[in-house]
Each structure stands twice: as C-alpha cells, then as structure tokens.
Amino acid sequence: MGDQNLSMFQSAHLRWLKRQVDNLQDLRYTRHAPKDLEIQLFCAREELDNFVNELRQKDISIRKLL
Secondary structure, three states, X not given: OOOEOOOHHHHHHHHHHHHHHHHHHHXXXXXXXXXXXXXXXXXXXXXXXXXXXXXXXXXXXXXXXX
C-alpha cells in the first residue's frame, strides 16, 4: 500500500490545488474578497479532495507532500 510515487505532473497539480485553497482561505479575511468567494473556496476544496482520493485509490503515496 502506498508503494507508488507521484509523477511530476501529479505532484505539480497537487501543489497547485493546495496553493489555490490556501490563497482563497487567506483572501476570505480581506476587504477585497469577491462576493462568490465561499463558492470558489468550496469548489477548490472539493477539487483537492477528489484529486487526493483518486491518488489514494491508485495506491499512490502522498504523505510527504501533505
């Protein structure tokens, strides 16, 4: 279990998804937050969760990146 490693694309995509969620969470507490921020944040979290779940189903180790 967890024997496979992430490809370069998977690793880059995972980092991008995490950064997107982090940026939206930070933006939440600013004055210039867009009106649909909660929807964007929900979608970003769902996309990250789905991607991580897909990797886990393929038995890919992601512990060191999370």
